[in-house]
Amino acid sequence: MQVLESLLIMGHVSASERIEKDPLLKAVMAEILEIQSRFVPEPVFAKTGIGYLKSEGVFELQQAKLSEANNTRRNKTK
């Protein structure tokens, strides 16, 4: 990581390499691609003042609630 930072200071590391090597940037890139299908490509927000983001429905929330219930159950068992 220190080598990467030194190269960064020297301006030798391209943006794509930084995205590939930095965990935070990599996570953001993965997130951008993961949520891409929920957006329309055109800049709706800039044109209308109201953006667009397709709802994921209740599945994601159900999964989160299930995971929370499992955690609570596990903690009680301990």
Next chain:
Amino acid sequence: MNQKRWLEKFSWDVIVEMNRQACQAGKVVHEPKPEGYDQTRATWETAMGREQTFRDAVEVCRECHRLAPFRFFNGNTFAGIARVLSQEVCKGMGPTKALMFRNAVGHYVAGVIGSEEFDQVSGRIMAEQKE
């Protein structure tokens, strides 16, 4: 919420590259949009080096999305950044609250909900977290 340089790792060339990769995945041409590019870049680069609250960093993401520096996929470029950064704020929250918070952040940056609604939702989640 603590002040820090939330956006410091996201230099402008990284933002451009992220949008390029998003456009490549979406099979559309990646190109800057002359009307919004320079202003967005200036806004972003000023905010990048600034210590600010998470709320202010989210506001920068929303504003840069609204300015639309690129021809396509501005929304997920800036919402993706804010959603991932929100994970630090969500530490200690249960999965349901964390999901609600992350979704509220994403919807706010996407321009689907306004500031009043976002502040109400995030304020309530934070308040419940402190209880």
